[in-house]
Amino acid sequence: MLSQQLVNGLVLGSTYALFALGFTLIFGVLRVINLTYGFYFSVGAFVALAAARELGANIWVALPLGAVAAGLVAVVADWLLLTRLRRAKAGELASLMVTLGAVLALYSLMAVFIGTDIQRFPFGFVDNSALEFGDVRISTVQILIIGTTLVLVALLFVLLQRTRLGLMIRALAENEDAARLMGINVGLTVAAVSFLSGMLGGAAGVLIGLNFNAIQPFMGEHMMLRGFAVIIIGGLGDIRGALIAGVLLGLLEVLTAGYISSNAREAVAFTILVLTLWFRPVGLFGRAQAKRA
Amino acid sequence: MSRLLATVGAIALGSLLATPVMAQETVTIGAIEILSGPSAAYGTAIKGGLELAMDEINAKGGVLGGKKLALIVEDSAGNKDQAVNAARKLVGRDKVPVVIGPTLSNEMFAVGPVTNGREVVTVGTSTTAKGITEIGPFIFRTSLPESDVVPVTLKTAQEKFGIKKIAMMYANDDAFSKSGFDSMKAAAEELGLEIATIETFGSKDTDFSAQLTKIKGLGVEAITISALVEPISGVVLQARQLGIPDSVRFIGGNGANSPKLGEIAGAAADGLLVGSPWFIAKPDEANRKFVADYKQRNGKDPDQFAAQAYDTMYIVAQAIDRAGAAESDKIRQALYKTDFNGVMGPFTFTEGRDPASNEGVVVLSMKNGRFEILE
Numbered sequence: 001m002l003s004q005q006l007v008n009g010l011v012l013g014s015t016y017a018l019f020a021l022g023f024t025l026i027f028g029v030l031r032v033i034n035l036t037y038g039f040y041f042s043v044g045a046f047v048a049l050a051a052a053r054e055l056g057a058n059i060w061v062a063l064p065l066g067a068v069a070a071g072l073v074a075v076v077a078d079w080l081l082l083t084r085l086r087r088a089k090a091g092e093l094a095s096l097m098v099t100l101g102a103v104l105a106l107y108s109l110m111a112v113f114i115g116t117d118i119q120r121f122p123f124g125f126v127d128n129s130a131l132e133f134g135d136v137r138i139s140t141v142q143i144l145i146i147g148t149t150l151v152l153v154a155l156l157f158v159l160l161q162r163t164r165l166g167l168m169i170r171a172l173a174e175n176e177d178a179a180r181l182m183g184i185n186v187g188l189t190v191a192a193v194s195f196l197s198g199m200l201g202g203a204a205g206v207l208i209g210l211n212f213n214a215i216q217p218f219m220g221e222h223m224m225l226r227g228f229a230v231i232i233i234g235g236l237g238d239i240r241g242a243l244i245a246g247v248l249l250g251l252l253e254v255l256t257a258g259y260i261s262s263n264a265r266e267a268v269a270f271t272i273l274v275l276t277l278w279f280r281p282v283g284l285f286g287r288a289q290a291k292r293a
Numbered sequence: 294m295s296r297l298l299a300t301v302g303a304i305a306l307g308s309l310l311a312t313p314v315m316a317q318e319t320v321t322i323g324a325i326e327i328l329s330g331p332s333a334a335y336g337t338a339i340k341g342g343l344e345l346a347m348d349e350i351n352a353k354g355g356v357l358g359g360k361k362l363a364l365i366v367e368d369s370a371g372n373k374d375q376a377v378n379a380a381r382k383l384v385g386r387d388k389v390p391v392v393i394g395p396t397l398s399n400e401m402f403a404v405g406p407v408t409n410g411r412e413v414v415t416v417g418t419s420t421t422a423k424g425i426t427e428i429g430p431f432i433f434r435t436s437l438p439e440s441d442v443v444p445v446t447l448k449t450a451q452e453k454f455g456i457k458k459i460a461m462m463y464a465n466d467d468a469f470s471k472s473g474f475d476s477m478k479a480a481a482e483e484l485g486l487e488i489a490t491i492e493t494f495g496s497k498d499t500d501f502s503a504q505l506t507k508i509k510g511l512g513v514e515a516i517t518i519s520a521l522v523e524p525i526s527g528v529v530l531q532a533r534q535l536g537i538p539d540s541v542r543f544i545g546g547n548g549a550n551s552p553k554l555g556e557i558a559g560a561a562a563d564g565l566l567v568g569s570p571w572f573i574a575k576p577d578e579a580n581r582k583f584v585a586d587y588k589q590r591n592g593k594d595p596d597q598f599a600a601q602a603y604d605t606m607y608i609v610a611q612a613i614d615r616a617g618a619a620e621s622d623k624i625r626q627a628l629y630k631t632d633f634n635g636v637m638g639p640f641t642f643t644e645g646r647d648p649a650s651n652e653g654v655v656v657l658s659m660k661n662g663r664f665e666i667l668e
Contacts, residue, residue, distance in 0.1 A: 001510045004535070008502035015500075108329065116333040118523055120557050130534060137536050212499035213530050213557060214523055218331045222497040257503035262493045263465060265503070 004136045005258045006251070011142045013250020015208050018149040019223050020230040020242040021156065022200030028237025029173040029193045030086075032095035036077050036103045037201055037227070038220030042110065044070035044202025045209035045219065052121055059126050059144075063206050070202025071195040077102065078194040086190070110217040120213045145207045152200060153243055159196075169193055173237075229269040233276045235283020244285060320356055320619040321363040322609065323383030325376050325394040325404065328368040332521070334553070335598050336396050339418055340366050341591045342602030343393060345583075350606065356613045369395050373403040380404045384411045390621045391416065391609055393602070398422030398469040405432045414625045418605040419598050421547050422472035426646040431621070433628055433646040435605045437570045439473045439519075439546050441651040444480040446568035447517070449656045449667065450544055451484055456515045458487040459544075460508040462528065464520035465493035473519035473546035481517070489513050494528075496520060501528045505535050519546040526557035533561040542566060550597050555662030565659040571600040571637045572655050572666060580636045604635035
């Protein structure tokens with residue numbers, strides 16, 4: 001039973017990590033806590049759902065479609081909401097409030113157009129079977145989640161460390177003015193970061209929606225609380241931190257529910273969050289500010 | 294000049310007098326339902342049921358010898374504060390004699406004290422938690438409390454399938470789910486079932502694997518679950534994913550009694566048992582007509598919430614007729630004399646303002662994503 005619980009925790013943790021990656025990328029580079037991030041999660045899921053239903057797309061088409069659509073929405077949302085604030089060098093609080101208002105409006109609009117009924121991918125969209133190792137079961141979707149998380153993290157690292165765009169993004173994260181002076185097109189780089197994080201959020205929405213079989217406009221809202229805890233515990237803007245904190249949190253939650261009490265589960269994330277802020281405000285794996293992203 | 298003034302005065306006075314006369318042409322009823330947000334499906338179904346009944350009543354001549362019924366539906370969005378504000382508006386500004394709703398028990402525990410304090414009759418159509426009608430003498434409900442439905446379900450499960458050892462699950466952040474669990478636990482103890490474990494989750498959780506893995510190791514014959522339909526769907530899906538065999542039946546409370554369960558969970562929900570005060574395939578004529586009319590009007594099948602709302606509108610309209618005036622206290626007294634036969638079956642109120650009989654309860658079993666009456 002312990003091994004099954006560890007698998008459960010690993011899968012849950014991967015969903016947390018996958019979700020938090022894009023969120024922490026936005027903060028690390030753009031220095032805003034962009035609460036519209038949860039909305040991209042819902043967008044990705046719904047676009048993939050529409051592709052599956054209307055076009056009969058399979059997962060390998062629907063997943064990228066959902067991710068790209070969410071990325072585009074993220075670019076537009078960032079441009080509409082934050083360009084002015086960025087130009088005015090407004091503080092983090094201003095962007096927090098603007099995006100909080102915007103995300104509530106976006107969820108509601110989506111609910112008006114799509115309705116709040118829970119929807120699901122067609123039966124058989126992804127192979128329903130599960131691998132069994134003795135007592136331990138892991139489903140195809142769960143393998144897909146863990147696999148996708150690993151692939152996306154690897155791609156993100158390669159992009160940031162090995163490409164010209166990555167260099168531009170890192171330069172922007174270090175110092176916006178210096179980056180501008182070096183001839184980096186800041187506007188374009190900001191759009192690229194928004195697109196990347198929106199894509200990550202959208203991909204997470206597709207996979208997590210698929211795993212839990214429940215897609216509705218507000219699905220991002222609940223995830224956002226966990227995502228927030230994960231990126232703070234991992235260190236704001238720290239991608240590796242988000243990955244480790246996500247998996248850790250998933251494992252701890254599952255073990256708490258399995259062996260202590262399911263009532264205590266909710267307390268885990270937020271207790272760790274508070275402890276982190278008390279003892280290591282830079283996050284469990286936090287390094288100096290300049291090394292972010 | 295003075296004649297002009299007198300004329301103007303007379304017209305002004307006349308219009309002042311005329312307004313209340315005009316207003317008496319209709320009797321306005323207020324409703325507070327969830328029309329937006331994640332739980333909007335419940336409120337929308339209820340609104341559909343209320344409006345269908347209202348139109349039928351109006352088409353047959355209305356109430357109080359020819360007055361039309363009108364309905365103001367306020368959106369609570371599932372939020373207690375918004376529900377209370379809606380109640381204040383309906384009572385204070387619109388001066389309605391009757392408030393129908395709110396949708397969730399959680400909301401009723403916030404709204405009830407307000408409307409009861411203002412002595413406005415409040416009739417819950419979907420609030421099944423324990424203690425609702427104990428809020429005060431103006432609070433009624435037409436939904437059978439779970440404490441009446443759940444024992445019927447559990448007893449049937451025990452008799453038909455020889456269930457002895459169960460695990461229990463419920464959402465611990467929702468008054469409805471907790472109270473449903475309390476009824477289940479009381480019923481299980483009454484029937485002498487062995488409770489192997491009690492597990493909780495949050496009503497917005499999407500991952501239940503930890504609890505289900507634990508339950509899997511305990512060798513139970515059934516799992517009771519008290520929550521709204523969304524988390525229930527998640528639980529049954531993950532239970533089958535984790536390899537809990539089909540022979541382990543889920544037994545749901547009122548929240549499981551929704552066609553959504555089959556849509557979301559599909560075959561994973563097969564075998565789930567639930568007790569229901571109403572069922573779409575109940576064969577009587579009144580129900581067949583209701584189902585057809587509702588579907589034609591709203592483009593989808595009614596659910597239990599629509600059915601309860603539909604009957605409630607009739608019960609309230611008849612009480613207004615018996616009261617002889619659209620005055621709250623008279624309607625309250627008239628409600629006690631309710632003797633109505635609607636789509637849910639025969640209906641009367643107890644002294645405690647709850648439905649009096651559970652003889653309309655049917656036990657349903659999920660098969661191929663649809664409920665069937667358990668044979």
